[in-house]
Amino acid sequence: MQLKVKSDTYIQKLLQEMGICSQEVLVFIDGKISPETAIAKKGQEASIIYFKHGAPQSGSALHKQRKYEECECGGIPVYFAPHLGRHFCKKxxxxxxxxxxxxxxxxxxxxxxxxxxxxxxxxxxxxxxxxxxxxxxxxxxxxxxxxxxxxxxxxxxxxxxxxxxxxxxxxxxxxxxxxxxxxxxxxxxxxxxxxxxxxxxxxxxxxxxxxxxxxxxxxxxxxxxxxxxxxxxxxxxxxxxxxxxxxxxxxxxxxxxxxxxxxxxxxxxxxxxxxxxxxxxxxxxxxxxxxxxxxxxxxxxxxxxxxxxxxxxxxxxxxxxxxxxxxxxxxxxxxxxxxxxxxxxxxxxxxxxxxxxxxxxxxxxxxxx
Ligand SMILES: [Zn+2]
Ligand SMILES: [Zn+2]
Incomplete structure (x- = not known):
């Protein structure tokens, strides 16, 4: 799924508005893999990929907005681990x-x-x-x-x-x-x-x-x-x-x-x-x-x-x-x-x-x- 970001927004919020659960997709902003805690900027290309079985039916839950942070090393995060509350760079x-x-x-x-x-x-x-x-x-x-x-x-x-x-x-x-x-x-x-x-x-x-x-x-x-x-x-x-x-x-x-x-x-x-x-x-x-x-x-x-x-x-x-x-x-x-x-x-x-x-x-x- 490809879309142009209309205004600066948290990826998680973007997903939530579309009824997409962040645990089921990989998100790419301008081609770069990004955790759901990152902000997508106006005009950027967001690409959302379900890694299994296509899109499921939508649902809602108590989504908590998480803070976007760097990896502990200061690197750009590619993954957010909800159970640890931690961001990880690729390495x-x-x-x-x-x-x-x-x-x-x-x-x-x-x-x-x-x-x-x-x-x-x-x-x-x-x-x-x-x-x-x-x-x-x-x-x-x-x-x-x-x-x-x-x-x-x-x-x-x-x-x-x-x-x-x-x-x-x-x-x-x-x-x-x-x-x-x-x-x-x-x-x-x-x-x-x-x-x-x-x-x-x-x-x-x-x-x-x-x-x-x-x-x-x-x-x-x-x-x-x-x-x-x-x-x-x-x-x-x-x-x-x-x-x-x-x-x-x-x-x-x-x-x-x-x-x-x-x-x-x-x-x-x-x-x-x-x-x-x-x-x-x-x-x-x-x-x-x-x-x-x-x-x-x-x-x-x-x-x-x-x-x-x-x-x-x-x-x-x-x-x-x-x-x-x-x-x-x-x-x-x-x-x-x-x-x-x-x-x-x-x-x-x-x-x-x-x-x-x-x-x-x-x-x-x-x-x-
Ligand atoms: Zn047999
Ligand atoms: Zn790191």
Missing amino acids: HFLEYFEKKARLEIRQKNLIRKNEKIALGLSGGKDSFSMLHFLSHLKEALPFQFFAITIDEGVKGYREHTINRAKKFCKKLKVKHYIYTFGKEEGVTLDSLAKEGKANCSVCAVLRRRLLNSKARKLGASKLIIAHNLDDTAQTVLLNVVRNEPLRFARMEEPLVQSKSLIQRIKPFATLSEKEVATYAYLYGYDYGEGACCCPYVQHAIRRFIRHQLNLMEEAYPSTKLRIAASGHTIQDAIRKTIPKEKLHINSCEICGEPSSGEICKACSFLPKR
Whole structure:
């Protein structure tokens, strides 16, 4: 969205007047990325970019006007952290970001020395950021990683993001494997759509199984997922809204450990989506190119919750962190109530992959072959 600024005004006020939540957009004034606390001057070009799924419905919250300040070093800020009340210049934002991700890795012992790890690379901003972060981390911590991209088979949408993923890996010299639903599963999302069966849960179940089996066969001990704090907070609220206590129980880790089930780790778990989006931008991610969303995307409730959470975060900073922490508390409490005899894992009778029942979810979705 492009507009000419009519009179000097705070960016946050400008966004508010348009019903836009600052936690969902990157703002550029005369081409320079600017925090929402900055003032846009009369006659300047403002460009507002939603970094996900296009514009949501508008809403209102108790927006507090924050004071525009320099970074502590005196540099021009590119990001304002509402939960810290602090502005960061490019250099200090990148430092802050990577420090936070490294802390998460250290505290939870996510990556060990010399470990071989797989990264699920979709080609979107989150996994793009993860790819860059891991390349930097490798300079300090000796470990190996490679990227896996799953091509779900969505014509006119996926080719572009997959080419982008290829380009990223080539540039950063990261080994890259691409697997297609068509070849591995005998279906594509497009072919499922013709039967009226293309939806996010089928896609997620198939992708999850394929990522798990490929990561394991390629010798990875863990699978990195580029989920951020917003993803976790949204999932917690979704589990509440849908009243699904069992989903809480296995929110962060599966109920049963199994060698065939690769551990999924999330180094960006404490970083917000806006922080990840800013990091991606600063490393050259182009928000302008290509289609933004999958044509089969549904997740209507998730989108609604996402927007409400962003409004809450703006009015009450740290809301997302607290909701994610509540989720972990609930997870631990519910796990204790599950009887031991229920805690076992099977191998799917059809594909041999780990499954809670006799036949895994992916196999039960797919037509018999
Ligand atoms: Zn600075
Ligand atoms: Zn199966």
